Amino acid sequence: MDEAAALPPFAAIVVAAGKGERARQGVPKQFAFWRGKPVLRHSVDALVESGANPVIVAAPSDMQGEAHAAVGDNPRVEVVAGGATRQASVRHSLDVLAGRGCERVLIHDAARPELMRDVVARLIKALETTAGAIPVLPVVDSLVIASSGAMDGKAEREAIRRVQTPQAFRFSAIHAAHHAWEGAANAGDDAQVLHAAGGSVALVDGDERLRKLTFAEDFMDDLPPMRIGSGYD
Ligand code: CTP
Ligand code: MG
Numbered sequence: 001m002d003e004a005a006a007l008p009p010f011a012a013i014v015v016a017a018g019k020g021e022r023a024r025q026g027v028p029k030q031f032a033f034w035r036g037k038p039v040l041r042h043s044v045d046a047l048v049e050s051g052a053n054p055v056i057v058a059a060p061s062d063m064q065g066e067a068h069a070a071v072g073d074n075p076r077v078e079v080v081a082g083g084a085t086r087q088a089s090v091r092h093s094l095d096v097l098a099g100r101g102c103e104r105v106l107i108h109d110a111a112r113p114e115l116m117r118d119v120v121a122r123l124i125k126a127l128e129t130t131a132g133a134i135p136v137l138p139v140v141d142s143l144v145i146a147s148s149g150a151m152d153g154k155a156e157r158e159a160i161r162r163v164q165t166p167q168a169f170r171f172s173a174i175h176a177a178h179h180a181w182e183g184a185a186n187a188g189d190d191a192q193v194l195h196a197a198g199g200s201v202a203l204v205d206g207d208e209r210l211r212k213l214t215f216a217e218d219f220m221d222d223l224p225p226m227r228i229g230s231g232y233d
Contacts, residue, residue, distance in 0.1 A: 012052035016110035017082020030110040042113030058082035108166035123168035131173040135206030136161035
């Protein structure tokens with residue numbers, strides 16, 4: 001049976017108002033083409049296919065036309081203006097959704113184009129028992145504390161997880177949390193905002209494919225891998 005078909009209704013926010021400076025694509029990375037489509041289009045299409053409705057896309061205020069062109073003509077998708085920080089983009093999008101009766105919301109980075117339905121299903125199901133749920137992955141390398149630039153100490157790998165998006169929330173809890181905490185604008189992600197407001201955040205299994213396209217190299221992944229002795233010499 002199709003797991004997503006059994007999910008309760010949920011909305012989605014796609015934050016796509018950044019500049020993508022580290023990716024150096026000539027345009028903000030969410031508008032760059034990757035595997036045949038703009039990165040943003042991959043993210044929006046995956047959310048629509050997983051059942052999200054509506055999908056709010058926060059795009060730069062001076063690139064609303066580009067955002068409309070990238071997402072295409074879909075009545076379930078709405079483009080709004082983002083803000084100066086990621087969290088400002090989220091907060092404005094939450095305000096746009098307020099009053100529409102939506103009980104659950106996924107918040108997703110446009111820059112993570114490979115979103116799978118099974119991750120969405122895990123997140124939405126987790127909301128039955130918690131106000132927030134996030135996809136995480138273990139750390140496989142050992143960790144050092146390096147505040148001084150040299151090795152200052154070690155960190156316990158077992159206690160650390162890598163956090164991805166989408167992140168899922170009870171709408172009223174994350175909306176209130178964004179308005180309650182003045183540090184929210186500079187938080188790393190929305191789970192931190194909810195946690196600071198005292199909300200519980202459950203962890204579900206993430207997926208390596210949900211990586212965030214960040215650097216120019218991330219846009220070159222159609223190239224053959226470089227391996228010692230791989231026969232390319
Ligand atoms: N984002 C946003 N509004 C901002 C800043 C970031 O909506 N003011 C979005 C980005 O578009 C991206 C996501 O937040 O989808 C994660 O941010 P990041 O990977 O840092 O993207 P950029 O800020 O665009 O990239 P960079 O930091 O390299 O400039
Ligand atoms: Mg950034």
